[in-house]
Each structure stands twice: as structure tokens, then as C-alpha cells.
Amino acid sequence: MSTKVDKIQHIEFDSASITHLSSILGIYNQKKGKTKRERNSKQDNVEDIMEHFGLPLNVAYFGKQMIGYGFVLVNSSREIEMNYHFDEQYDVSDIKKGLEKEVEKEFKILFNDADKKVDAVQNAIHKLENWINQC
Numbered sequence: 001m002s003t004k005v006d007k008i009q010h011i012e013f014d015s016a017s018i019t020h021l022s023s024i025l026g027i028y029n030q031k032k033g034k035t036k037r038e039r040n041s042k043q044d045n046v047e048d049i050m051e052h053f054g055l056p057l058n059v060a061y062f063g064k065q066m067i068g069y070g071f072v073l074v075n076s077s078r079e080i081e082m083n084y085h086f087d088e089q090y091d092v093s094d095i096k097k098g099l100e101k102e103v104e105k106e107f108k109i110l111f112n113d114a115d116k117k118v119d120a121v122q123n124a125i126h127k128l129e130n131w132i133n134q135c
Contacts, residue, residue: 054125
């Protein structure tokens with residue numbers, strides 16, 4: 001059963017940071033249908049996770065609950081893709097547009113060099129992957 005978030009209710013957006021990682025991973029794993037035991041398993045290949053996880057740029061909150069995040073990744077054609085994952089408990093129709101706008105704005109700030117943005121995104125994803133591997 002999903003919870004309808006009315007447009008009138010206050011949704012907050014924030015730049016993604018390391019403090020959000022646990023909640024982001026929770027939403028990501030929920031989206032991928034993983035159970036808690038599977039999430040805690042060391043059998044998960046971090047490279048495989050990062051291939052689909054990407055680089056989180058923004059998060060959406062309803063009260064104190066993270067309800068979604070937006071991320072970028074580089075696809076097999078070396079093109080930048082912006083994607084979103086949301087907590088399954090929420091109807092995201094009213095949230096997605098706001099999160100899309102915030103992710104695009106954050107992306108333009110962080111990766112403003114058009115010639116190098118694909119390499120810069122891949123480098124940032126690999127740095128995050130390495131950090132996660134060491135934790």
C-alpha cells in the first residue's frame with residue numbers, strides 16, 4: 001500500500017552526502033527486491049551495485065523519512081543518465097518532478113565541463129565505490 005504525498009505537504013530536497021548513504025542503500029536494495037539478510041551478505045559485488053547505483057546527487061525527504069534519491073551514471077554508450085529510486089511506500093508522481101529539477105541543477109554545478117563530464121562522473125563513481133569497499 002502506498003502513501004499519497006499531497007502537493008501541499010512539504011517535501012524537502014537536499015544534496016546527497018555520505019550521511020545519506022545508509023538510507024540511499026536501503027531504498028536501492030528495496031528497489032532491487034533484496035531482503036535484509038541479502039543486503040548484509042558479503043556476496044554482493046560492489047562493482048555490480050555501483051554499475052546500477054550510480055552517483056547519488058540529491059535526496060527527497062518527507063518529514064524525517066527519506067523517500068527517494070536521484071543519481072547519475074554513465075551507460076554503455078558513454079552517455080550520462082539521470083535516474084531516480086523511491087521508497088515503495090510512497091506515490092512518487094508529485095515528487096519526481098521536483099527531484100528531477102534538483103538533480104539537474106546539482107549536476108550542472110558539479111560537472112560543468114562538457115568535454116570531461118563523462119570521465120568526471122565515472123571517476124566520482126569509482127571513488128565512491130572504493131570508499132564503500134573500505135567500510
